[in-house]
Every structure is written in structure tokens, then in C-alpha cells.
Amino acid sequence: MLDLKFVRENPQIVKEAIALKSEPADLDRLLELDRERRRLLQKTEELKQLRNRVSREIGRAGTDQAAVQQKKEEMRRVSTRIKEFDDGLRRFDEEMEEIALRLPNIPDPAVPPGKDEADNKEIRAWGTPPEFSFTPQPHWDLGEALGILDFPRAGKIAGSRFALYCGDGARLERALINFMLDLHTGEHGYREIFPPFLVNSGSMTGTGQLPKFAEDAFKIEGADYYLIPTAEVPVTNLHRDEILDAAQLPLRYVAYSACFRSEAGAHGRDTRGLIRQHQFNKVELVKFVAPEESSQELESLTADAEKVLQLLGLPYRVMLMCSGDLGFAAAKKYDLEVWLPSAGTYREISSCSNFTDFQARRAGIRYRPAPGQKAQFLHTLNGSGVAIGRTVAAILENYQQEDGSVILPEVLRPYFGGRDRLTAP
């Protein structure tokens, strides 16, 4: 959410952001409502001031019963009007909130203008895509042949877009979760969190999933619970409606969670394999930082995520998202894309964003710059560190051998009792 005062005073900037991000938001209507609301608010407050004053008078003096009765009579009418005005104000607030919650964040000046992913900018690349003396297999074929992925049975148990990991597959998933958590807690200074996988609508609104992306989330029927689409939601809301001390910042959290996405609107895309699932695992990094630090914290956050891929020896590139591909809540975003041999292309495996004060304002997360000073909104950031399922896919495909076995990256071998490859049983 944007600061209403900022919107009021900088309508042009907001308009540009709406256009750049192609968001449907009626800014003019919002500004008009804002003007009318303030006019009504002033009239209402005047009446309340009158009522408060007269009520105090009634409470103080006691002897002149006739005068008191007359004042009560008068205030009864005033209270009726106040009630009407308050109802009007509530209607303004509701309609304004409706629009304000759909205003996108303002892009950082460094964000390249553009329409879609074709306009994203490659910042750097790491590693060299492997060359094969044979035709590389897609990970779903490799996984089924190794007996570690079973999509037919996943379909039977749950449906399409679900995965079933068996044997070494399940162990690989678990090894990657532990490896990433160990790395980020041990080397990068993050505090580990294990959050609820269901959250209420307040949390979903706080991070920006609601109201705009309601159809992307799974909702529990008959209750105010949503399955989390990412650990970003529970972890960012950890400090919802809190005022933190400047000395506490920056706060860095890492959380493993399952993630649940309806993938509405993705029919027919990535229907095979682990790339696009209704449920997948992810290790997520979340930061709470002072505004002046968020820019460099995004760089270090991205570097922390990159470190995972470097240690796993997976070739990747870093893309800077253009304004049109930036998303709703982010001011600046890097995507990490890992090389997938079967597709002959890079695929997103991590997304690292600086939300500036956009989420903090929605979720009421503030900090006090110095003791005695006014509390202000801090900045939040998050990034995948990284998506587990897509990492499994990348490992299977990049490390596959002609005989169908898969070499294990060295950093994972301790999690496999020292074994160095996956082979068919």
C-alpha cells in the first residue's frame, strides 16, 4: 500500500507506476473520494467537538434542570447527525481502501522500463551449461527411471500438479532443505523460523496476496484460513503491527515451508515434471531493514541465494526485472534462473525483491530510528533461497550421466551418508 499523503501529493508518480505495471487502478476516483472524505470529516469533527463540550457542561452543572433538559434534547439531535456522518465516512473509507489496496508499489529508479519478460535485463551469469555426449533426459524421465519420482501415483492420490517423491527422491528433497537451512543459518546469519502453513486473511493482505490475487491461493472452506503460497507470508507477518527498535535491525529470517498455489491461469503450462506444482517446498529468506539499507540488503540477499546455486554447482543467471515484470508489491526484483538442459534454457528458481515500505505499511510494521523519535515504516525484502522442487529438477538434469545415474553435488553427500551418486535400484 502507498501512503495516502504521498498519493495525494504525487499523483503523477503513482499514475506512471500504474501505467508501467499495467495495473487497473482508478487513481482519479481515489483522489476525488479523498477530497470529499476530508470535507465530511471536518464537518463531523466539528459536531463531535460540540457534543463533547456540551456533555462536559451537563456533567458539571446540576441545578438548572430545565436548561440541562434542553441541552440533552439538542445533543440528541446532534448525535443522530453524527451517526449519519460517520456512516458516510465509513462508506468513503471502504471504497478508498478498495482502490488503495490495488495501487502497485513505485518502481525503483534503477528498474528498466519494459512490458514483459523480454525486456528484463541480464545482470550476470555464473557457471557454464554442461555439454552432453548424449541426448539429455528431462528430469521427470530421469526421476521415474531412478524410481525416485512417481507422478502417476501422485495423480491418483491428489491430482495433477502434485509430486510423489520416493526413496532417494524423498531423501534428496530433505537433504536440500537441510543444506539450505544450514547454509543460511550457519554462514549467512539468518534466524530459522518454522511458521504455520495456514494463515488468516489479515496476513495475506499484509504481504499483498489479497485482495488482488485471491484466485491464486487455496482457501479453507468455511474458515478464515489460507494455505500459504510462500513462507514470505507468515514470516513477514511475524512483526505485523509492531514497532521495532532500530538496534534490532536488520532482522534476517530463514524459513522452510511447503507452498501451495492454485496456478489459476496456467492451464497447459509446464504440465510435466516438478516445475509448476500445487504444492512445493521452498526455503525462504526474509529481511526487515531500515529504509536507507534496503538497497544494499537486496544485493546481499540475492548473493545469499546465489551462493546456494554456486555450492550446488548449478549454472544460473541473474535477471533484473523490468517495470512490467516487476509484480505488484516489489520496487525492485532480481530473478535467479537456473539452467535446465532438457529445455535448453534458464528457468526461474529464485525471486529476490525489495518491497520498500509497501508491505510494511499494509502490515503496520514500523521501527523507531532513535529513542524518542517518531516510529516509521521499515523496509521488507524477501527471496527464495531457493525453491526445492526446481532445484531437484536442475540437479537431475545437469548432473545426469549416460547410464541414467545422477552424480550428487559434493555439498549434498554428507546428507547421503557419503554416497556420491543416485542410481536405479
Place this chain on the structure above:
RNA sequence: GGAGAGAUGGCUGAGUUGGUCGAAGGCGCUCGCCUGGAAAGCGAGUAGACGGGGCAAAACCUCGUCUCGUGGGUUCGAAUCCCACUCUCUCCGCCA
């Protein structure tokens, strides 16, 4: 699921015969005095949001409104009375 208790400012904790209560006291914190420095002691200050005005202005000053879990109701007036909901705690039952 059954029975009971409770939700107040950064924390703790008064206030429940409705009327200068946005709220005593304590702790913490900030500033000042004291000290070679620190502790102790003493003095002052210390909730948030919104709107108007001042200011080039975030800050800051000033006036006003709202907020004592949330939402409604009664009343001239509610932290205080009534209703609903949410959450927390205790006991019982059940369960991993």
C-alpha cells in the same frame, strides 16, 4: 467438545455505584543535575492514527477528532452498562 477467568500505553499494573481518564503507580527508555568516569540519587519528559493551521519541508509546533481486544447497542456523555465475535489462561474430556 464442556466449565470458568481474563484482554488497558514499550512492559507491568490500577481504574467496573458511567462525567476534565488517553488513562494513577512501578519498570524501562530519553534529556539534565551530580561524578575524574560509572553506579546510586535527584529533576523533567515519554502511546498511536487521522484531519485543520504554522513551516519550503519528512521532522517539529499547535488546535481538534478517534483509539483502553474487534464490531455493534444504550446514553447528552462509556475503559467503565448490554449484545455478538476474536484471542489468551485454568480445569475436565478427547487427541499426535
